[in-house]
Amino acid sequence: MEQILGSSSNSYPGLGKKVRYVADPWDKKEFYPLGIHPNCAGSISEMLFVREVAMMIVMDRLSDKPDFHRKVFDDAIVARWIDEALAIPDNSLWDEIVLGNDGPDGQRVKRLKNILDKDCLEYCIQELRAKSKHFEKTGLIPTLDASAAVCKSDTLIDEALRDELRAAFVKLQAEQKSAPDWHPRTDDKVQDLVHPSLYPLVYGTTRVFADEVVGVDDAIDKWAGKGNIIPEPTGPGEVSDGFDGYGGLGIDPSCWSHKYQWLPANVKLQPDGSVKFTSYINNLHPLKHREVYGTIEKLIEKSIPAWDTCVAALRGWSGVSGRSSRFPFPDDPDDDNEDNWVPKLDEVETPRHSRAPSEAEVSGDESDAEEEFDEEDDYEDCDSESGDPYCGTRKEAKWKMIREPVQPQPLKFEAWKYGPSQGESLRERFDGLQIIVKMASIELTPEKPEFPVGGWHVEGQMNEHIVGTALYYLDSENITPSHLQFRMHTTYDIDDKFRVGQDNYKWMERVYGTRLGAGQDAPCLQNYGSVETKEGRLLAFPNVFHHRVSPFELKDKTKPGHRRFIALWLVDPLTRIISTANVPPQQQDWWMDRAFMNLKAAEANKVARPIAQTILDKAPSADNSGLKAAAEEGTHGLPVELMSMLADEFDDALPMSLEEAKEHRLKLMDIRTAFQGDAESRWEEQTYNFCEH
Incomplete structure (x- = not known):
């Protein structure tokens, strides 16, 4: 077991190490991947067939059904489920899967038809049966799992713990009754009860200890106002230490803040399976709210197995999802391979007359009718679905107009083991963790009845080294359903994997749902679908996923409504950072x-x-x-x-006043807003680009 409790020999990014410290995975032989920057191994998804993402979406919906783990073994019920899934409109699935994959002109790839078939859904049933066995053992359901996985549970948090969490929210909201702490720039809709952006670590201001000496009960009386002021990082010497990037690519400096860091609390993993805070939670009074600490400890205890299911260290540059592929890798994806298309070229009649195709026909929004071409040897005036001219004989041009891609069929299903291998769980490897806590309530009113769609983001900056998230949705009252959407980076260097002739990647564009050509600027992003964030659900996922909240609103516009949740962010267990054990309370x-x-x-x-x-x-x-x-x-x-x-x-x-803390919160938010804007630009600017051959 790796001992990570504090000692005088400890050093941290920003305190003993450079702020931009990243451990070199070649030295440690392992690391937890982060999706904060596009150069991190393990944060890259394989390109997924549209069909496979559709299967993941369907499996997520089916696993939301009550008693799915029993009903999935009832053949009569399964037959109805298959019929329901086959009835999902192709356009509905397509729009969710190819979201954001347009080029600069906004033109998407021509839509697929018959995205799902019975073979796909029979595979889904077999996979759900395997997942149901894992659910019966653990209460956890892996979902949207390919190169990485999400984990959900509606049963892991029992009613007794839910009641304790509700009581905690009631108490914290009552304390703010006269002056609610509305999160800035949310139009007084998001009430912060505990938030790490208030009283963060401030370089050049915050007092710290090199040793982890600050506890819970003694945090205020013994340590408040003590310690040495942590210096501000200065000069190029603070830029990097250890590892700077992957594949020879550096990590953009904006991924770090040189001014702020969220402060985690330290927790001890007890031999009896419980969890104990060994340092205070930032912005949760350690004496007034000792019972709330105990409640959050229980929630962390329940969240650890969920992290074990979906958050894993990367070794040997292999994937981290712990599952095999559902589909074979394409043997010959070249457009000239007639086996990739239906009909085949020799099944097409030579056209006799000509007319130019309509815009709707080119985009695929109308059914493909028999096209008539002139009797010249070549036809070059007709644009393809990607805007390129159809070239070749009249027959070849017609074939390229009317053909549909043959979608791959899933492999024979083989069960795999979900969850960590023996000796690989967080409890088996570590005796303590660092957790950042957030508690918030979204409050809607008849005057403010809508909550807008969120922005795509990952959690924290590199300073926090967050590798996993656990969200518990405690209460939802009088609001419409909402979802959390997920996506990942993919590699831009696709011609290392796929060998096709000059411009012969139209089949790939259709079955993968994205444009791939040079100059078409389709971002290297893979949508994974979404998971409903319903009341009572625990949701965990690694910080390789970009995610965003879908919009929601009041059901009954004449009454108020709310959604209350608690977020737990897991700090990289291999990279200890400055915590509340080093920083006396600043309040x-x-x-x-x-x-x-x-x-x-x-x-x-x-x-x-x-x-x-x-x-x-x-x-x-x-x-x-x-x-x-x-x-x-x-x-x-x-x-x-x-x-x-x-x-x-x-x-x-004298510790920091509330007014000072709120000023720092705004400055921290400005830095993170700029960072997220830069990150979004980097994600969008990395585009597919088949090289010219």
Whole structure:
């Protein structure tokens, strides 16, 4: 077991190591992949056939059915499920799967027909039967699983724990009743109850310890205001240390922040299977809310097996999903291979007359009718579905117009083992983890009845080294269904894998659902589908997925509604980062409450008036009646020299005010918004580009 508890020999990115430190996988022989930048091995998906993504979508929907794990073995029910799936309109599946795969002119690849067939769905049933056995053992369902996987469960969190979580939300919201903490720029729709962007690590401001000394119960009384100020990273020497990228490609500097880092809490994995916080949760009072800590510990305990199912270290540059391929790799994807098309060339009659095709026919939005061409030897005026001219004889031109791709058939199903191998679970490998916690409530009202679609993103920046997410959707009241959509990077260097002749990749474009030619600027992104985020669902996934929230709104526009959830972000267990064990609480009001909680107004005359006034001057938001009384009725002055020294010490030692923390939150959000914009541009700019042969 790898011992990762704090010691004086610890060093962290930004404290003992460079901020942009990334461990070299060649040294460690393993690493957890991140989708934050496009150069990370393990964050790259294989290109998936449209048909395979459709199968994943159907399996996700079927596994949402009540008692699916029993019904999937009932042949009569299965027959109905297959009929239901075959009745899904091709256009509906196509639009979800090829989302965002247009070129610069907005023109998509010609739509596929008959995306699913009975063979595909019989394969799905066999796979669901295998997943049902894993579900019966663990309560977990792997879904949307190909090069990476999502994991969901509607049963893992029992009613007792749900009630505890509800009580925690009620208590935290009650504390904010007079002044809700609306997350900035959400139009007062998202209430932050616990959020890591408030009171983050601030380089050049935050006090830290090199040792992991700050606990939970002692965090405020023993450690608040202590430690040394962490220096700001400066100069090119801070740019990199360790590993800089994969495949000879560097990691863009914007992937890091040189000003802020979210602070995780440390947890101990107990021998009895439970979880225990060994440092406080940032922005959750460690003394007032000790019972909430216990509730979150139970949620983390339940989330660890879900992470074990879908978050894995990469070894030997192989995939991390733990599953085999559903489809064979194309032997000969070249357009000249007539076996890739129906009808074949020799099954087409030579046309007798000519007319140009309509725009609808070219885009594939109308049924393909018999085309009539002129009697010249060649026909070059007709555009293909990708905008290129159909070339060749009249018969070849007609064939290229009317042909449909032969879609691949799935392989014979072979069951595989879900979950970690022996000795590979988080509990078996590590005795502690670092977890970042967020608790929030989305509140909709008749005046503000809609929540917009989210932006594509991964979690955190490189500073946080987040490798996995667990989301628990606690409560949904009076809102329409919502989903979390997923996608991944693919490789742009496709001509290393596929060998086709000059411009002979139209079959590939059709069956993969994306444009592939040079200058067509189709992004190297693979859509995986979406998972419903319904009440009571635990959802876990690795941080190689880009994801976004679909829009939702009030069901009944005359009544308010809400969606409450808690997010747990798993920090890379192989890369220890600065945590709340290193950083004493920065919340000024926590310190003020504890420092002066026993000071009553009747005892105010025992406190030096200048000291009380200095504290109030430095902390104008302090709400302590005894301190205010001391400023008015306390003992008289101290020597001027001593007061000056005290004032200077207060400037350095007093924790951060709420006003300061909110200013930092806005600046942090600005940095991350810019980063996400840069990341989106990088994702979109990396495009497929078959080389000219």
